[in-house]
Amino acid sequence: MQFKDIVGQRDTINRLTSIIDSGRVSHAQMLLGEAATVMPLAWAYLQYLCCENRQHHSDGELHADSCGECPSCKKIASLMHPDLHFIFPTATTSRVKEKPWSGEFQGEFRDFMLQTQGSGNIDDWYETLGIENKQGLIREPDADGVVSDLSLKAYEGGWRMMVVWMAEKMNESFANKLLKTLEEPLPGTLIMLVCESDERLLPTIKSRVQTLRVESGKRKEENNAEFAEMLVSWLRMLFKLKMKELSAQVDKMAGLNREQLKLFLQYALKVMRDCFLNSAAGVECHLGSGDEKFDAQFPKMITVNNIALIEEALNDAIFATERNAYAKIALMELSFRMSKALKKR
């Protein structure tokens, strides 16, 4: 993976290459942002770090890149580098019936990364493993893997690298063992956390890694426009409650992948709170439905009598989504609760 293969992110990439060029590579780093955006950056970063013939450009958007040709670049590009290790969430599968850990799934993970070029998300990974309905975790045996992989002598005489993909999925016992490794880093080792949300990471871990936040750029605005449209059509259905139409609308929402659905529900929650606060304060609130009448009327429906019920219903649906509940059922239940709550104004 070369930086030139990544769309956008030029400022971030130039920052990453300048860190390496300055020789101040930290033993523990975290790239924080959507995995689909961050993982290709991590991959290209490690390739640049190990490249035997780094290319510098005095003109152009990219200041530097790996050569893509040297033996080291080729091994990292094909994920065959003997000093590059991966830790990632796993669960029991039809093949691994107990004590799952990353070591059991290295081949699957490498194929998954090569196929998606790093831009697969957690749902895609679970689908690959056939564990869509389970919650993957990074567990204690994974930590033992980190210690043994990193304590080996580097085959290639350079860096020994460990990528922890979706670091927020680590459980407590993994976190505690990782912490020990971070506290006493072995020389020549690099631990790279790829993390979408650092809220669940131990503060002691966060304080020991050098973090770079990566924005996904355009994606967020696109999401919001799409979400606004979806939210308004759904809200309209909640008043009419015609089963056939509602069911079709819910199908559309359930068609989002789990991560997107969660983002949509969080967006809906934020809009409901804004409607409540603004209408309580007598300020106009724009839903962006394109229908002025609906925009003007809807926020008035959210009052002190129903905001708590609405928040509770949405939070339960977010929780159910996180727990991999069947999306359509969770959304139908949410629709009925919302519809009932809206009548209580």
Ligand SMILES: [Zn+2]
């Ligand atoms: Zn190279």
